[in-house]
Amino acid sequence: MIKHAISLVSLLAVTACGTAQGSAETQELRYQGSVGAVTFPELAEDLGYLAPVKLKWIGNTTSGPQDIQAAATGQTDFGGAFNGAVVKLIAAKAPIKAVISFYGSDKDVNQGFYVPDDSPIREPRDLIGKKVGMNTLGAHAEAVLKEYLTRGGLTPAQIQQVEPVVVPPVNLEQGLRQGQLDVAVLSGVLRDKAVERGGIRPLFNDVDLFGDFSAGTYVLTERFIERNPGTARKFVEATAKAIHWAQTHDRAEVVARFRQIIAKRARNEDTKTVGYWKSGGVAGTGGVIAPEEFQRWIDWLERAGDIEPGQVKAADVYTNADNPFAEEGTR
CATH class of the missing domain: 3.40.190.10 (Periplasmic binding protein-like II)
Known part of the structure; x- marks a missing residue:
């Protein structure tokens, strides 16, 4: 952009x-x-x-x-x-x-990367070939995702195989629950409400990486x-x-x-x-x-x-x- x-x-x-x-x-x-x-x-x-x-x-x-x-x-x-x-x-x-x-x-406000409870995704390497939904490209969420993948030992070529997908924030939870996304970046009230409904778990968040x-x-x-x-x-x-x-x-x-x-x-x-x-x-x-x-x-x-x-x-x-x-x- x-x-x-x-x-x-x-x-x-x-x-x-x-x-x-x-x-x-x-x-x-x-x-x-x-x-x-x-x-x-x-x-x-x-x-x-x-x-x-x-x-x-x-x-x-x-x-x-x-x-x-x-x-x-x-x-x-x-x-x-x-x-x-x-x-x-x-x-x-x-x-x-x-x-x-x-x-x-x-600890109170952060960007979390969430997956369904039954998702096999547990670590950075599991994201190869997967879709990660976020509000925009070239900003906070994409940078944090790539830092997570880099720290996980993925090569630049492997990181290219992880696909960031732009999704309006209000549709991220739905996309995750319907299987259109493998991971959704959630924050604020949208994250709080999604967690309250259950069925999803955090993979990591930006504070985990940077404090x-x-x-x-x-x-x-x-x-x-x-x-x-x-x-x-x-x-x-x-x-x-x-x-x-x-x-x-x-x-x-x-x-x-x-x-x-x-x-x-x-x-x-x-x-x-x-x-x-x-x-x-x-x-x-x-x-x-x-x-x-x-x-x-x-x-x-x-x-x-x-x-x-x-x-x-x-x-x-x-x-x-x-x-x-x-x-x-x-x-």
Whole structure:
């Protein structure tokens, strides 16, 4: 998906949102949301941290790679995705910078790879020739799958025989139970409900491989940061405070706030999903980015041949400069 966007990025990056040199900075941030969920920037605005800057919702994203492509091409002012997808887009010369972590994996929230109870699949080698359902390619789930296979001793040729299949998240459980998929990547409320129904078991999850870690970041274009330094700083500061608020408040209080936000924005959404919220999974205090959260995927992409050795350096991909919790680092 990202490769297809390279030419679009090169053609449209110059149109990335920003104000003309010397004029007032924009006080409006266009973004994509998620159905039945509340993003940390939305929480920041509701808590009053973002003022006087306001958010302008333009629709809902279909995936992380799509969301950061929209930011890179100026359709939105910020977007968020898996860090490996951010690295790939930067390798494709997209002028973006990761500014704050916004999701991750821990004991409460993670991406699990599930099989039916009676499945013969027990280890990495058993996945050769099998279909693994996931929400999108080139992102978190595919990277974790290939890391699992690599650690299991499979050769690149054998890994190519494991087939990632794109399936809408709401259809993953059904595809697994009907035998259309051998493995399904489940997370959040969809995973919780599937496990409650029984008949499936976990093969592994991303925390098994990496421990607790932040997995995705919000990005801004370098052009936007240059033309709107104050607004960019406000966005990062406010989002960091919102993440910290969620990290330090009782789960029930966070869920109640999310429900209020969904009700107020009046997008004809169901608030049941946020009732399953357990954690944002963000490892760093206030979303502070740790170097290894990019270096891990840079190394993996180099080994996979997706980027050239030394083509992308972690220090050039992200910045914690505007995060007020930067001195505290990661938890």
